[in-house]
Amino acid sequence: MTTPTDLVNVESLLSPEEIATRDRVRAFVEARIRPNIAQWFEEAIVPTELFKELADEGLFGMHLHGYGCPGKTAVEYGLAMQELEAGDSGIRTVVSVQGSLAMSAIYKHGSEEQKQQWLPRMARGEVIGCFGLTEPTAGSDPANMLTTARRDGDEWVIDGAKRWIGLASVAQVAIMWAKVDGTVRGFIVPTDTQGFTATPIKQKLSMRASIQCDISLDGVRVPADALLPENPGLKGPFMCLNEARFGISFGALGAARDALEAALSYAKERKQFAKPLAAFQLTQQKLVDMALRLNQAQLLALHLGRAKDAGTLTPQQISAGKLTSCRTAIDICRTARTIFGGNGITGDYSPLRHANNLESVMTYEGTEEIHTLILGRQLTGEAAFS
Template sequence: MTLPSAAHDLLALDSLLSDEERAFREEVRDWVDARIRPNIAGWFADGVFPTEIAPELGRLGVLGASLKGYGCPGRSAVEYGLAAFELEAGDSGIRTFVSVQGSLAMSAIHKWGSEEQKQEWLPRMAAGEIIGCFGLTEPTAGSDPSSMATHARRDGDDWIISGAKRWIGLASVAQLAIIWADTYEGIRGFIVPTSTPGFTATPIEPKLSMRASVQCDIELDEVRVPASAQLPEARGLRAPFSCLNEARYGIVWGAMGAARDSFLAALRYSQERQQFGRPLAGYQLTQEKLANMVVELEKGTLLALHLGRQKDAGLLTPEQISLGKLSNVREAIAICREARTVFGGNGVTLDFSPLRHANNLESVRTYEGTDEVHTLILGQAVTGLSAFR
């Protein structure tokens, strides 16, 4: 059934995009329709991340999308956001791969690496030939990375790294890891090939969320790397936090992609499913659900676009990113859960996307800063007082 045009863009937000932005979005959307939608239920059910799509995403120009030079696409922040939106409409796990690869691992090298490191790694990562991961969080240091126990010590010209990381996306399929460790100089970052002796990545299973993705425990047992592995410009937590903000920005967009997919799925189903002699869409209670969904979907998408324009203008602040991440993920989960109710019992199967999206978003609301962390960031911004401790 053809949906009314208002279902796709009630506020005419497309009019706020350039022709180039719309064309790139459509290119990503077409790829998701062709490669992700036919396969995602199986990948999710089997707990499989399809590593074969990495080079395809490289050719699509979404790996390190907004990074410039070194073979990176050099797209605008809004273009990257639109790509994140479409990728997460397919599945959060796919958008998460792009985020870990580009916003975290590649961004760390691009922002804080040496010229030699950039030349060595970024072109192949942008092409999807090499997969990276980002080792910051630990078993006892999630929301408080300042308490990390992983440490690195000098041994001649080398560094020896020991410790543990947890919930590290892609670690078991990655060829390199950006590892953050405490040193006598403070927090420093290191590029660690995952083939290095002493580096072990173990996928975390079973999971109820992000099943078409991979998150791991990492053990670092006296991992020896040369001095050239250190990111020379990365000093203190400011360095990894700058990468986290890049990832959080993508989430602001991506969450709305999951919400849109769930809303449109529920709308289609409600128009086709007959109950008591008429379509579900013809009942007031169903229309109330759909109306509430579209209100928050349009508001969240407009917020994402505004933050994208701010970022392209060099005006985006960490507090604004926190507002966007907190609000859009929270509302996206509510939309996906409400959309599931339109399907009745059918909604708990993988034949339909809303509950899969809702389950995934439970992870999204937790990583790159929990709801509580972003609430406190906003609380400090509006009061001038820190309540973290």
Template structure:
């Protein structure tokens, strides 16, 4: 296992009490889990919070922090072997919550790198592919991306048009992918394509001729992050570029479920940070000669937010424990993702109301979180898709078409 970074700041963070924790959720966590959370929180406080407003304003993704995230053991955190940290699902979730308390874009980087690109290679790749890419990706020395979504194939990936045909001993890929995180800074892309034998995944070095990634700009959400459109024009790959362990959509879906799991925790991190910003502001801001926090309506808002944060973290922890035990069922991930994203957006928006007009500035985090969460609730399955997954679970009737 990779040892997480230590230091005075990390140790001090161990003593931080979460003001939103009304029911002592921390008592349900092990000392190792609390230490992991504290060290990631200290990193966020030191490296992300002082800079995130500028990064967001300038639509800048700080790629330079990738090696630091690798040293913290956050890249491919839940994977084992080939230099991967091998931490538990709960530790990964706690880390994700802390990162998203800083900004959704930073947790998204960790998710795209670890839950999507690295997971695809780890789950479905050959031993040679794992040796070639996973150690460097775990260290933050190489960046990966995951190409599934297309301009006309979002919620329905079975309708993807990207196609890989055989040409002698090679594969030749043509198509377009859209909303692909990190694609223009990645060294390797996992690209999913239709073939004559079903959907297959391909490990594509981004320097391959015919691969082009263009950032999607301007954006109102996820500004401190990168999303791209990829054009694949006669991208020629050797036979061993295919992921041997994945045939059909189960391959990419197994990776999407890893990313969806991380969102369950991450959304609550954004919600908690929004709540804490509103609470601190309400305690300091005087109106009619007393703090905003002294008014009944403000207290009701704070209580309602805190209750949903507590419930959201309990749900995330329950799902994480089941994931670690190997008993998690896929519809439970949908329950967590749908609920926690929906509640997190509501919390961020409500927190902004406590800040009044000042809440629209980047000095305060809630509206930035709310804007980011509009993307988080959309990617890795929209609210509607997860509703239908749960609807099928309840009724036994698929209603996707």
């Protein structure tokens, strides 16, 4: 498949296997997401019927090895996220929540028994997971979470609240983070456990084809072996967040590429003053600037993917990728919208939908400000978070 916006031949840096993965997911998006996404977004429909299809495409836990997971490379995973987000950020988020957050938490922090119990079924899409870290009063500062867990005989009792938790109302299992004597720990909580309530958040102006929920945990009792035994403290959830942030470094650029391609196609067809918009100098400047910024960000994402596959990727580099890709993508989508004039505010064209979604993507898995301060600390040695 050709990519008309690839001015610097980024594709030449990909292996045949990587190109095959990209093209397979692109074809899935073309067939199953693109024809329906405008309606899903307008009507706030979450296409849960796609979940099993996403699993069948090998997209759940795609970069995890063993336990029925596909075991693909980081670059292949990133390219798949780029193609899914070219369809819609909400659909990519489904895969991120399932694989990079819920499944990764069990994979990285769970016991062998927990991995065997949950991961194969999650990879097949038989069990959907969610990941409960953010709280109504603790978003960027999870160290101040109020959710607690206490031991009571052979059980743990969890009390608290979470907010903006993807997939929670359709999930069968939740990874819940709570403080145990002041230390953050993770728990595997079946969502049908008494006292667990997930309520979808309504009236969203962004990510309308996905689910984010409030969760109430009222005396939720789980067995002793529900505790994730490895990596206590904030290291546990942050290891998972870095997986999701890496995926966004690629994914957001899919939304940008789709917006640019839509604008390029429209500019070639739409005539004003007896010639196509693409023939005007100001339009060409917009198109060129968008394409160059996209290619630069794609090269950075690919570099980070190679580093992840080599085992040398650092959290600071992930922040650089997430921050750069989100900034680049939302700017491209906003600029692309201008080429459509008034037509650009309708669901017939993708740029404004992508821009709306990217307002959320810029916020979750670390806000723009948080990633700026992570990089500021790396540059200066000074932590300026408070």
